[in-house]
Amino acid sequence: MTRPAILITRKVFPDVVEHLRQHFDVDHNDADGVLSPAQLIERLQGKVGALTTGSERIDGAVAGACPQLRIVANIAVGYNNFDVPALSAAGVLATNTPDVLTETTADFGFALLMATARRLTESEHFLRAGQWNRWALDMFAGAEVHGSTLGILGMGRIGQAIARRGAHGFGMKVIYHNRSRLDAATEAECKARYVDKATLLREADHLILVLPYSAESHHAIGAAEIAQMKPTATLTNIARGGIVDDAALAAALKERRIAAAGLDVFEGEPKVHPDLLTVPNVVLTPHIASATIQTRRAMAMLAADNVIDYLTTGQPRTPLNADIIGKGARP
Numbered sequence: 137m138t139r140p141a142i143l144i145t146r147k148v149f150p151d152v153v154e155h156l157r158q159h160f161d162v163d164h165n166d167a168d169g170v171l172s173p174a175q176l177i178e179r180l181q182g183k184v185g186a187l188t189t190g191s192e193r194i195d196g197a198v199a200g201a202c203p204q205l206r207i208v209a210n211i212a213v214g215y216n217n218f219d220v221p222a223l224s225a226a227g228v229l230a231t232n233t234p235d236v237l238t239e240t241t242a243d244f245g246f247a248l249l250m251a252t253a254r255r256l257t258e259s260e261h262f263l264r265a266g267q268w269n270r271w272a273l274d275m276f277a278g279a280e281v282h283g284s285t286l287g288i289l290g291m292g293r294i295g296q297a298i299a300r301r302g303a304h305g306f307g308m309k310v311i312y313h314n315r316s317r318l319d320a321a322t323e324a325e326c327k328a329r330y331v332d333k334a335t336l337l338r339e340a341d342h343l344i345l346v347l348p349y350s351a352e353s354h355h356a357i358g359a360a361e362i363a364q365m366k367p368t369a370t371l372t373n374i375a376r377g378g379i380v381d382d383a384a385l386a387a388a389l390k391e392r393r394i395a396a397a398g399l400d401v402f403e404g405e406p407k408v409h410p411d412l413l414t415v416p417n418v419v420l421t422p423h424i425a426s427a428t429i430q431t432r433r434a435m436a437m438l439a440a441d442n443v444i445d446y447l448t449t450g451q452p453r454t455p456l457n458a459d460i461i462g463k464g465a466r467p
Contacts, residue, residue, distance in 0.1 A: 279396075
């Protein structure tokens with residue numbers, strides 16, 4: 137009897153592939169090249185499910201061209217590569233991987249914040265270039281982290297984990313802005329105070345972005361917002377590219393209108409705005425906030441389990457559009 141077939145769009149861990157092969161015929165793109173839209177549609181023919189990453193745009197056109205497709209499972213907590221309303225209309229379930237990457241991503245976010253505040257990249261480049269020939273009292277003097285004001289834009293699971301690190305580990309005063317205010321118990325646990333966005337920008341010594349990308353959050357931090365920040369402030373983005381206007385940020389960094397920035401995500405990545413590569417007061421990393429072996433494996437395994445559970449029992453673990461189950465989902 138022919139088993140249902142699925143596609144894994146990028147290279148994943150061998151044990152995840154074997155886990156899926158217990159249930160399906162697996163087409164695995166282990167060459168790991170990014171599939172073009174046409175290649176993606178071609179590889180999805182006859183497939184009932186797919187494990188995807190942010191590299192693949194899954195929208196109504198893809199769903200319409202792949203009539204057997206029933207589920208797309210993102211190996212990420214973010215899902216701005218999915219057109220969820222279009223997938224719902226086509227009866228295709230979408231899932232993501234929340235929770236399993238929260239603590240690892242928060243660790244990295246705080247590490248990037250500290251590297252930015254303490255000018256690690258600048259000082260390492262200085263040392264590697266052989267320029268360190270004497271010590272000076274103010275050499276690469278950065279911004280204080282302990283006891284400073286941490287501002288968080290976006291206060292979901294990761295934002296709360298960062299707040300706990302700042303408040304409990306570094307004695308920081310935590311302020312946040314979110315689409316909706318947290319309950320009092322969660323605010324108390326995080327030692328966080330809700331403020332409006334203008335106050336957040338004005339008061340934060342270190343502003344970190346952890347909000348999801350959407351049309352509404354596009355360029356949530358642009359020239360106007362940067363102008364409201366302290367000239368001594370730092371900006372850290374571990375959310376998604378497009379939330380920050382990278383061109384405006386590069387100009388502000390060059391002119392020292394804010395002190396420094398740490399960026400793990402970029403508009404149009406893997407391309408990086410060329411002006412960001414020319415300013416010294418920025419720490420740049422290639423979208424690796426969740427990149428530990430344990431966490432990335434857990435993400436891939438959760439995506440795999442979403443596919444297995446939905447296609448065998450009809451009950452995925454972390455659906456994004458669960459309302460279509462039993463109503464408008466493809467049989």
